[in-house]
Amino acid sequence: MALLQLERISAQYPGSPEPVLADISLSLGPQQLLVALGPSGSGKTSLLNLIAGFVEPSAGRITLDGVPVKGPSAERGVVFQDDALLPWQDVLANVGFGLELAGVSREKREIRAREMLALVDLSGFEQRRIWQLSGGQKQRVGLARALAADPRVLLMDEPFGALDAFTREQMQELLLQVWRRTAKPVFLITHDIEEAVFLATDLILLAPNPGQIVERLHLDFGQRYAAGESARSIKSDPRFIETREHVLAKVFSQRSAAQRQERA
């Protein structure tokens, strides 16, 4: 059964005649890690902002457990590209921030925050200040903070986009471990094809002008990693490479189609 349901969603910036997203339908259920992949301008960030409730669709319906989504809420946790942590608090307080807002006692939220820090492999960093952390560590704190509030779904807005290649690989593996342990449905957007193919149980490919879904794939590389296979062996598997090239070809065929359309 799907938890999160998008039915024929369209979106438009105020004052702009061109829609950014047209007729998007998708669903996200338990055990799913849905990745929206697309070049810039394909509306993937708008899609995430719609689900998070930061903006409203111009048409269509978004429901979580059958209830229409209205505005941001703690049910839909968000991990941002630039960490968006609060520098005036230490790591522990940042992770417990959602619980503090919900009025949970300090003792309880610190227990929960320590658990979440252990989950993202950041035990021992409780008293650190935010500006003392590396980019990868900040993203882990952001992930722990979103998880601490126990959301129904986890939304990730290009969470590893600003990280260097080594840290990004490490964070992808960490995300899969966390996803398997918490069993949270995840919706992640990225423009990194390898990342998308590696992480996704379900991949949607978005094309621009206006943003629309041009391909849906059901993949199992992330599950293979979660089952114990090494990331390197998965990423060098011919089937992985084939999938990656298929997606890449699709992106480029979309692009040249768009160019043909422009010339015509």
Next chain:
Amino acid sequence: MSSYEIPAAAVKPGATVIPVRRSLSTRWISVLTLVALLVIWWAVTASGMIEPLFLPPPSAVLQKGWLLVTTGYMDSTLWQHLGASLSRIGLGLGFAVLTAVPVGIAIGANRIARGVLDPLIEFYRPIPPLAYLPLIVIWCGIGELSKVLLIYLAIFAPIAIATATGVRTVDPAKLRAAQSLGATRTQLIRHVILPSALPDILTGVRIGLGVGWSTLVAAELIAATSGLGFMVQSAAQFLVTDVVVLGILVIALIAFAMEMGLRALQRKLVPWHGQAH
């Protein structure tokens, strides 16, 4: 999972390479400049080049200082004059912080409040406070209230404007993050907007105190019966130059101490400010 990342503790922040042959630091150059000025002051007065009526020697100013601290001038000691001035600026500052910060938040966060308050503040802010002091004296008399009100108005505008700027430049990602963790509007102000704007608020307080102090002393020169400005003004009328010089030095010292104190407060309260994060 093993971490490839270097733990932050391993990299010492702010560790700079110390050059082998160290030249004079800026601080020592400043100290030497002050000492040189004192020596010149002493030399020109001791040699009789300038009459004590125009510039008394440092020793005379020091002696007078001791006299002022122990027996006083114009019925009150230096401490009483200092206390009068400090309590005025303290009261003005206290009321200004209590009111200007909420007003600044309202201007920065609410369209209607901005429309109402912004033009009012921008209208009176450029007027030199001494220009409306006469009006305040007509309304409130020559007592403490008129002075405190004048200081209050002088400090209010910089703090309100700085707060509004701080509120308007809050990182939208932090607001969205808090909203998606379930923050209400009040919680956003309390947990995100106010701490984000704190560096700007403190800068506003620093600017406000500078303006407030000079306004206060000037107001005391014109209309007061106590305070450092009054002390300097009444001494000047009787050509008691050493009290005048001493008063000016104390006024300068207080302004310097306030500036240093606020900088220290800023470092303590907003250590994240200026850090790459």
